[in-house]
Amino acid sequence: MTIGVYSFEIHLHDSRSLKEKRKVLRRLKDRLRSRHNVAVTEVEDHADLWQRAGLVVVSVATHRDALTRLFESVQRETEAQVPGDVIDIGSEFIEAFDAGGGDWTGETP
Numbered sequence: 001m002t003i004g005v006y007s008f009e010i011h012l013h014d015s016r017s018l019k020e021k022r023k024v025l026r027r028l029k030d031r032l033r034s035r036h037n038v039a040v041t042e043v044e045d046h047a048d049l050w051q052r053a054g055l056v057v058v059s060v061a062t063h064r065d066a067l068t069r070l071f072e073s074v075q076r077e078t079e080a081q082v083p084g085d086v087i088d089i090g091s092e093f094i095e096a097f098d099a100g101g102g103d104w105t106g107e108t109p
Helices: 018-036 064-081
Strands: 002-011 039-043 052-061 085-095
Touching: 002 018, 002 064, 018 039, 018 052, 018 064, 052 064, 064 085
Parallel strands: none
Antiparallel strands: 002 052, 002 085, 039 052
16 A cells, blocks of 8 residues: 655645635645545645645555556646646655554554
8 A cells, every 4th residue: 555645836826815725725635635535634834825735646556557547537637727936845655654553653453
């Protein structure tokens, strides 16, 4: 099992208020959740800026390749839907293995 975390920033050139920015982000997050079955959240680094936003997308799959394709699709979708620039920050992968009966510490009960 692999957990994938994809981070990116959005620069909204024409946004003139936090309300406009929130409207764009809400629409994008809802679309990504429904079309790609991922968890999406906004990072607080740019929460008070009108034209910048940071988002993190998280998903779980059996193989890293599936997550890489998923994140590429999320990036294409975002670029098509957002009236601005998408700045790819990167992705991280956590490999988790089922040891059968152990807990998170690796100890068997």
